Amino acid sequence: MSNWEATRLVTARELKVKIRDKTFLISTGFLLVFAILGTVVPSLIGGGATSVAVVTGAATEQLTAAGLEVREVADAAEAERLVRDGDVDSALVGGVVLALDDEPGDVVSALSVSPEVRLLDPDAINPGLAFLVPYLFAMVFFFTSLMFGLQIAQSVTEEKQTRIVEILVSSVPPRVLLAGKVLAGALLAFGQIGLLALVAIAGLRLSGSEQDNGVSLLNLLAPAIAWFLPFFVVGFVLLAAMWAVAGALVSRQEDINSVSTPVQLAVMLPFFGTIFLSDNKPAMTIMSYIPFSAPIAMPVRLFTGDAAGWEPFASLGVLALAAAGMLVIAARLYEGSLLRTNGKTSLGAAWRSSEKLSV
Known part of the structure; x- marks a missing residue:
């Protein structure tokens, strides 16, 4: 069996386990309810037309x-x-x-008789949307990366704790296990976000609140959302690899938090940075080329019109290279720590152990 076929089997196994998991189903239901409440309820509370x-x-x-x-x-x-x-x-x-x-x-x-109005900047973004859109992009990427990433780490640690990983490694290489877990997590996260987006769009249409000064909000958001999707996928792969390594470094679920602080910071700092610096153009420009913040910062800049046409391609290229490099490093650390069940494993020990295995 080739590595690709083995990766597909691992991915299918992870998908089946997660889809049947009550926590995953409950969290998905909660997000869908949140999307409905956020789009339909405000119009119902308003009571419709006067x-x-x-x-x-x-x-x-x-x-x-x-x-x-x-x-x-x-x-x-x-x-x-x-x-x-x-x-x-x-x-x-x-x-x-x-x-x-x-x-x-x-x-x-x-x-009333309204005076003639001449707009000096007719293409300016509505101030409310200028605040809300960065917050929504940041919140979606933050919670999805944190929730699914933590599930990947817990899954790896659980397999170590129950010794199931020893059976799995006897059938497929550790790097294939890593690839399957990352791919399954990315598919689940992407599917959940896609479902959330469909519900939100349907809610906007049903509530009649998709217009902003006569312009469709969906048309305004479409370019940014179209770019957010590939940025989200590649950015999630980058973080998922880090979460998998965090899970492989420990042998107990209780120890995950103690080794995952760098990963949590990589998720939290871009979230707060985008919210507090969304109106700071130089800061957002820099953030759009930093791999951990690019999945949020670049779509926001596209929405506000601050990015040149070539910039999203360059930013996505930098992010893809960073994700590929992280996968190579993560595969080595994952391989060197997966079978070590004597407490916590340091990054140095995992790296050296991988060297011995390769020899």
Whole structure:
């Protein structure tokens, strides 16, 4: 059996185990619920379009064009009654807007004469989106890398602790085990994010909140999301290899945290850096070429329009080279520490042990 066939078998095994795992299913369900709540519930809480009662023919077209729900009535008395009974939010009677206890700003705006507006920077990003998009990219990459990476480390340590790894190594090389675990983790993470994105898009469409000043948010986000996907996959492979090594360095689940601090920092620092420095163009430019922060920083720069056309290709190339180099180093450390079950293994000891095995 070739190494590729063995990798496929290991990957299939890991996928079957994780898909049946209750923790994975619960976390996926939680993320989907979060996506639904974040896209659909705000529009439901808002109660939809404001309803306004008007006497037949009075400013009906003007109010309807503003997106308000217009209800035509026969006279002013009926309009006032509907407001008092709570059947409509407001009413227009003789040029006067009636409301029960709060001024209906959207109705007043619809009836007001707006001055001509000339935008000096029509392509500027909405300030709310400029804050929200970096946060979302950072949060998705942070939680996914942390959650799935920790699962990879725990899986490796569990196999060492139960001695299952000795049986596995007798059938396939350690490097094949590493490749299968990393590939399975990447597929699961990518699948979960893809499902989350589909639910979020469906929620935006159902809630009618996918428009920002008449422009589709999906169209605004599409280029950044399209680049985020390959950056996410390659960046996850880089971190997954590090998590696998962290799991191989210890023999007990309780010791994972003590050896995984560098990996956790590699996940956490880009998260907080993107959130706090998203409006700092020089800092974001530097971060987009650092392998650990590039999966977040470069898509954010593409969304804000701060990146030249060649930059995402260069950044992804740097990230891919870093991931390939990390896989080579991780394979050696993984091979040198996987069968050592006498407590924690240092990086130096794992490296030297791998040298002896290769000899």
